[in-house]
Amino acid sequence: MQNPHPGSVCPADGRELPPVEASSRDDVRQAIISARKAQVEWSQLGLAARAELLKQVGRRILDNQEEGCQLLSDDTGRGTTECRMTEIASTGDYIKGAVRAAKVALAPERIKLSSLDFPGKRVVVESAPRGVIGIIAPWNYPVSNFYKSLWPALLAGNGVVMKPSEHTPRSGAWLAAQCAAILPAGLVGLVQGRGDVGQGLIDEGVDSIVFTGSVPTGRKVALAAAERLIPASLELSGKDAAIVLSDCDLERTVMGIAQWSMHNAGQNCAGIERVYVEEAIADDFVQRLGAVADKLQVAPAEGPTDLGPLQNANQLAIVERHVADARAKGAQLVSGGEATGQGYGYRPTVLDHCSPDMLVVSEETFGPVVAVIRVADAAEAIQQANDSKYGLNGSVWTRDIPRGEALARRLEVGVALVNNHSFTGILPETPWTGVKETGTGIAASRHAYHSFVRPRTVLVDSSSKPDPFWFPANDDLEAMSQALVLRNQGSFGALFKLAGLLGKRIKAIKALAQG
Ligand code: NAD
Numbered sequence: 001m002q003n004p005h006p007g008s009v010c011p012a013d014g015r016e017l018p019p020v021e022a023s024s025r026d027d028v029r030q031a032i033i034s035a036r037k038a039q040v041e042w043s044q045l046g047l048a049a050r051a052e053l054l055k056q057v058g059r060r061i062l063d064n065q066e067e068g069c070q071l072l073s074d075d076t077g078r079g080t081t082e083c084r085m086t087e088i089a090s091t092g093d094y095i096k097g098a099v100r101a102a103k104v105a106l107a108p109e110r111i112k113l114s115s116l117d118f119p120g121k122r123v124v125v126e127s128a129p130r131g132v133i134g135i136i137a138p139w140n141y142p143v144s145n146f147y148k149s150l151w152p153a154l155l156a157g158n159g160v161v162m163k164p165s166e167h168t169p170r171s172g173a174w175l176a177a178q179c180a181a182i183l184p185a186g187l188v189g190l191v192q193g194r195g196d197v198g199q200g201l202i203d204e205g206v207d208s209i210v211f212t213g214s215v216p217t218g219r220k221v222a223l224a225a226a227e228r229l230i231p232a233s234l235e236l237s238g239k240d241a242a243i244v245l246s247d248c249d250l251e252r253t254v255m256g257i258a259q260w261s262m263h264n265a266g267q268n269c270a271g272i273e274r275v276y277v278e279e280a281i282a283d284d285f286v287q288r289l290g291a292v293a294d295k296l297q298v299a300p301a302e303g304p305t306d307l308g309p310l311q312n313a314n315q316l317a318i319v320e321r322h323v324a325d326a327r328a329k330g331a332q333l334v335s336g337g338e339a340t341g342q343g344y345g346y347r348p349t350v351l352d353h354c355s356p357d358m359l360v361v362s363e364e365t366f367g368p369v370v371a372v373i374r375v376a377d378a379a380e381a382i383q384q385a386n387d388s389k390y391g392l393n394g395s396v397w398t399r400d401i402p403r404g405e406a407l408a409r410r411l412e413v414g415v416a417l418v419n420n421h422s423f424t425g426i427l428p429e430t431p432w433t434g435v436k437e438t439g440t441g442i443a444a445s446r447h448a449y450h451s452f453v454r455p456r457t458v459l460v461d462s463s464s465k466p467d468p469f470w471f472p473a474n475d476d477l478e479a480m481s482q483a484l485v486l487r488n489q490g491s492f493g494a495l496f497k498l499a500g501l502l503g504k505r506i507k508a509i510k511a512l513a514q515g
Helices: 025-044 047-063 065-076 080-088 091-106 144-155 169-182 195-203 215-228 250-266 279-295 313-328 378-386 401-408 446-451 475-488 493-513
Strands: 109-111 121-129 132-136 159-163 188-190 208-212 232-235 240-244 272-278 332-335 349-352 369-375 393-397 415-418 453-461
Touching: 025 132, 025 159, 025 188, 025 195, 047 065, 047 091, 047 144, 047 169, 065 080, 065 169, 080 144, 080 250, 091 144, 091 446, 132 144, 132 195, 144 159, 144 169, 144 208, 144 446, 159 169, 159 195, 169 188, 195 208, 195 215, 208 215, 215 232, 232 446, 240 250, 240 378, 250 272, 250 279, 250 369, 250 393, 272 279, 272 378, 279 332, 279 349, 279 369, 313 349, 313 369, 369 378, 393 401, 401 415, 475 493
Parallel strands: 132 159, 132 208, 159 188, 208 232, 240 272, 240 393, 272 369, 349 369, 393 415
Antiparallel strands: 109 121, 121 453, 332 349
16 A cells, blocks of 8 residues: 555545545634634533533533544554544543533632631632643544543533544544534644644644654644743653563463554554563463464454554555564564555564564654563563653552562652553543653543643732831841741740730731821
């Protein structure tokens, strides 16, 4: 298959798909203006009412799932079973969880003030919506990638403008249409196109940007957001490591590693790409993993498939280059290692005897390729796993749970797991985040709300008296400042001194006021 215009053909079979027009700069501007207008009323609704409407959107997504799955399947080439399972089926639960996280994140915080020092005053810190949130998404999960930001942004009282990837424009548009059918007109806007449209979204006035994608684009987004002095959440690439210890449950471990390396054809930011295996069980592990990989079904095929194709020609070229580089440097091909010849399909691939100088170990591959690195022990595995510029998920596979937990905590990652991998991405109450070049972003959970709200301090003073440190300065103010120092040094007597000075100071302030 040639290299067609992004998003114009189905990656599984090269079938041409209906064209999607790119948004103009004016379209982008208008989408932001409409979202801003709708947001004013939306923010006044209150969390409970907003949550109810989002639950209605969730029900609509489930009711229209056949249409959504078909569009997802066209855009990604995956089978509809995989699309439903990964992107649609849990929508209702996800929104309910997002509402629980929102209740925690948005709860006003009452600050306790001393009534002696601050008589008649109360203060509360509340969360004010930022306004309009721009969400720029990649193509690997064209609908559910939006969930981590779309629901919290709306629950917090913001408007949103979504920009799906140019590679998967139809499924992103479908999600926006489900929102538009229930929510106030313009509240969730949609813009389509390539990087210039994403850049336009930042430049044209959103109040915060949530970006998920590659490191080079993330850097551009960070710079553009810095120019506008708006927050940017950056969820970037990964190169996840799994550590397989010799006491693991080998059968379950092999299936878990196969799942989270081949899932979505490896096009998963938290896909397992590096497996550090203790030498003692390496032969057995590699043989079993290779046998499983050989049996996986790649779309298109009869019946449900295990993985779809790569999404685009560029991604296929990256995978082919990484595998060729590994083989040239001495990696042993256990299974796969070639394109299927249908669309952008690539066979599930296991490479043994990999080393840090290989691209499959150092760079994100984003394909159905597992690099096995044999290590002497857990210490060497941890050291090598951490020797990476990325850090999204990391896992340790062992029967010794306390040891596994201790080792997992030594991994330099945002999500550390024992005997599993990746799947906290579907939990709306746990932060999805990474370290190093995986970016500064925090998606999902109450911890993500910095992108969606700013804290607003509200102080109300009902005191009938002026504050004692107000003008004019006089000797009593000097005495008061000395007494305050003494009190902060723990002197009990200073309290009486302060109480005595209070009346005098109020009198002086009143005298000044009355001329
Ligand atoms: P990409 O960086 O090429 O594109 C991502 C989005 O950014 C697209 O919508 C694109 O049109 C837009 N874009 C491009 N240039 C832009 C610019 N200058 N300004 C604003 N927007 C611009 O990434 P991709 O190839 O679509 O996605 C794959 C990458 O995403 C992988 O590296 C993967 O690891 C990463 N990813 C990370 C996470 C995470 O949570 N950390 C999740 C999913 C995917």
